[in-house]
Amino acid sequence: MSVHKLEFPDRQDGIEKAEPLGFRPLYRQVKAIFVRRLVDGVWAPGEGLPSESQLAAEIGVSQGTVRKALDELAAENLVVRRQGRGTFVAEHDERRILFQFFKLVPDHGERRFPDSAVLSIATGTADAAERAALDLDEAASVIRIRRLRSLDSTPLIVETLSLPQQLFPGLETGPIPNNLYSLFAGRYGVTIAHARERLKAVALNPGDARALGVAAGLPALQVDRVALALDGMPVERRLSICLTEEAHYLSDLR
Structure with a gap:
């Protein structure tokens, strides 16, 4: 699994280029890392993601930042939150496609x-x-x-x-x-x-x-x-x- 560390605000390892109108919030940079993992197949459809605390320690950000990035991915139907079980990569099942x-x-x-x-x-x-x-x-x-x-x-x-x-x-x-x-x-x-x-x-x-x-x-x-x-x-x-x-x-x- 690829590892990204956001130790400094101006560091861009593994992150897409900054948006034209100023620097992106940190959670958006973390979200870009997660999307890249989805694109590269590091996280496959249906697979469970590491816990928020694990992801936060791996990337070098707070757990709240990871949660906010995952919340955006969930709102975009790219991941699914399952209470008591964790966060999973969304699958293109019939219910998701239907809605x-x-x-x-x-x-x-x-x-x-x-x-x-x-x-x-x-x-x-x-x-x-x-x-x-x-x-x-x-x-x-x-x-x-x-x-x-x-x-x-x-x-x-x-x-x-x-x-x-x-x-x-x-x-x-x-x-x-x-x-x-x-x-x-x-x-x-x-x-x-x-x-x-x-x-x-x-x-x-x-x-x-x-x-x-x-x-x-x-x-x-x-x-x-x-x-x-x-x-x-x-x-x-x-x-x-x-x-x-x-x-x-x-x-x-x-």
Whole structure:
């Protein structure tokens, strides 16, 4: 395990560069060390972290500073606090994805994880939109996964995922699980930390309408999402076309 000591305020061993507008608080520097360990796989999904006192002694800061850094990671769903057991690296289980990343909720019923059916898998050179979203060069290849997502056997979403082929080699040849983010973390060491979404009202094109089993031209919600890894690198573009006649997009603002 890598060891960092913060013996002096101006020391930057193992810490990201200071933010432009002044020196970061000490707990933010400690948080950066912890995030780097997550990125490097020093702490794996589901693994228990050392105690706060152990981390404080190792890094050379107070236990309160460590606690504040871990509190921020918990607020960002990167670690999980379990009373009486300690702090654990968060896993991309269905419950976490459901509340952090899946926002379509039935108008009448509880929020739940959708079923998925893969419609096609292909590889090819990234187009302009994919290059812009994933920060790829013109020669980069992507894996495109098109799938149908349903709630209570009713198709509600048709989506196309674009993934850098270099980052996920071989993904196109194997079975595609419903929970892709767990696969990313377990097989490729890529943990999705957060995502950016753009929402837009659209009319269903004929291809999407056929996949959803409805008429072309019906109104739908388009969600254009870019998922980012722990280090801020864009790793997935997901374009989702959602039917909202019996469902709605729910976002908790805090």
